[in-house]
Amino acid sequence: MTDTLTIARPRDLRLPTYLGLQLIIMAACIFLLQLDPPRPPAQYQVLSAELRQDEAVWLAIALPHRHQRTRTDAPPFIYRMSFERAPTEASQPWAIFLPRFTSGVEVAVNGATILDSRLNPTAGRVDRNIPAIAPIPSALLRDGPNEITLRLFVWGPLTGYLDTIYVGPDTELRSSYDKRMLLFQTIPLILAAWQGTVGAILGFIWLSRRHEHAYGWLAAAMAVGVIQQFIPFPTHQILHGFLGASVPLESALVLHFAARFTGLKVSSRLGWFVFLPSLIILAASAIGDPEVVRTTYMLLGPASIGVFVVLTAVILGWSALFRSERSSFFLGSTLTAVLVFWVHDALTVLDALPGERIFLGRLSYSVVLIAIGIGLTLRVVQALNQADDFAGRLFRQVRDAEEKLRASFAREEERSRKEALAAERTRLMRDLHDGLGGQLVSIVALAEQQHGGSATVIGDAARAALKDLRLVIDAMEEIDGDLMLVLGSWRERISAQLRAHSIQLEWQVLTPGGLPIFPGLRPWHVIQVIRLLDEAVTNAVKHSGAKKLRVIIETIHDVPEEASGRISVEDDGSGFDLCIPRVAASPAHPRTGRGLLNMKRRAELCGALLTISSGQQGTRVSLILPSHFGTTPSADDRDGAAGERH
């Protein structure tokens, strides 16, 4: 009940809506009740009869005829009536049709008995509206007046009742009989079978899911309904009692179902209390006196059924209104229909209603039970679907979680790789610092003291080695694909180198931020790229006689949507002949050729595109970096590049 203000308004309208709908349903039911069951043509009806009051006195009465007497052990009422048969009608078979009577009849034509309804046990069920038909043997019929003698037996809780009877050609009467049999025998039988099936399904559901009490209660109600369907009447006294108790029992069970279904808490004492009427009726049957059973039933039966049906309708209506349960809305509406039919039946029993004595409560009740049963079965199916969905969702979630876990493992692996790299770098740095580095510095210092000649070459070589050491250490630091971070250090190194040779360095970053981030950039790529650039700078320093060296860094978009980078090294030197044979270096610049080959090889290792142009105005080395660096180092990636210093 956590309605917000916005839906409080619709709820104000909900009660009138619900009640309005119930009124419409009631009106529809009353309209249905106005429809008369089929009858044969009026010309065949026998409207007048004589009823034997005492031993000899016959009293003229009109049909349909109701009795006030109710005692079941009394002798039958005897009717006498007559009909005419024209000689022209002798050719076709005749029959007598009794659309409705309570509770049993025996019919004789011209003194010969042709029908005894008591021989058909189901016909004795007063709540069934079963008609009777009997062909009249042609030998019995006379042209002109014929006499019918009818004995009406009364049992059960009802008073005697005899509807208009019809006598005429069999073909004229048969279709009405068939239709009534379909309505009042076949359909209830089908419903009972159906109810049995649904009840069994619900029972099985409840057996495997004991906590679903609603299913259990409804299954029990349906079982009672199915069993009572097959009890004949009249029969054994105890079964009479059960028959009388069955509908109060059923409606009590349905009441329990409604309470469970809507989640209403019912105290167990109150829960058992609703079974009291049916128990009392059963107990009365055990005493043995049919009159006691009848009285008990009349006192408790209809009233308790009415109370239970009303209670059920109220519970479902309450749930529909205040808990906005759509299923309760539906069930409540069906219960309203049952209620109307029950009122109609109750009034009929009390003879308060004119017209034919037809009971429809049982029929409507069966239909409702089946509707509820189907609804519950559908709910189970729906729940199963939801369970499937849930399982599917769970499966997806587990898969997602697994993927996340895998990704997190991968991240963890990456992290530990970086940590290992950092640790290795620190270790190497200390080693180089303490050993090789110090010695190279000493060589530089000593060579400088010698001044000129081979000492300068040695000094330069030692300095180049130091520079390379710094590159290796630099490249080993994790830079997450930001090559600019390495180029920053490289700029410092080459600017010292160029200053020493009085070459001016012009550093141009054309795009903001310089280069894009390169995923997959690893230290070995960095070393290749920087050594390649070092080579270009060294060539310019050593061989070109340049005064100015320009480094241009920019982001380019050769492939749309994919940013890449270009690093260019330009000098204003004399240039060199690019057609120098690859194997034999030019005599003028003996090492340039090899240097170029090295640069090409390094570019290939990284998947970068190297273009070199050289002319009188200078040399331009342009390196276009791939947007994604390969993940595995090439086989000969790390072989002796150190030996190629100039």
Add this chain to the structure above:
Amino acid sequence: MSSVRSNGGTGNPVSILIVEDDAPTRWRISDALSRESEFSVAEAATLGEARQIVNASVPDVLLTDLQLPDGNGMELIREVKQRNGTTEIMVISILGDEESVISAILVGANGYLLKDAFPTDIADTVRNLLRGHSPISASIARFIVRRTQGGPGTNSRVSDLNTAKLTRREIDILWGIAKGFSYADIADHLGISRQTVPGYIKNIYRKLEVNTRGEAVFEALQQGLIKL
């Protein structure tokens, strides 16, 4: 050279103490500086010698190696810093690696000098230092800023490097330096005056400096307990 500091404005040369155990290296640095008339250079090969000189007179500039035969150069940096806060101090480093340089910065150094730096560069570096420019290399800048970001590579690493005090602008400047941009480019990009960039860098150094009076911190630094 008007802005170069001279002792008492009398034109006296700037006193420089070079502490380096490797003789050829010490000589080349010493030579590079002695060529310039504005410098008066003293040399020491050990911590002991250096202490004697400092006791006699605290130099204007101290250039020291960290690994000395009889101790660590950081001790000397700390002692000089305590005696005279105005002494400009640089570490002489072989590789310019962060481990040694940052440690020295934490106790009060203002940068480093590579042992194989060209003689002209050595003199220029010292002049710039005296002009109030604390030199910072791209790799040192990179090292510092990567510890301000807690990004990958630093996420699990507990760093005691105190970068919390750095402002957004200072960090931006460090990024620019790490990526090889010139001071002019950085100043233009950030919309600040080019002349203020060195001041920012000096501030960065001061913010990173730990309180060297705290013995515990110093000991931890020396023993490498503090993770950089």
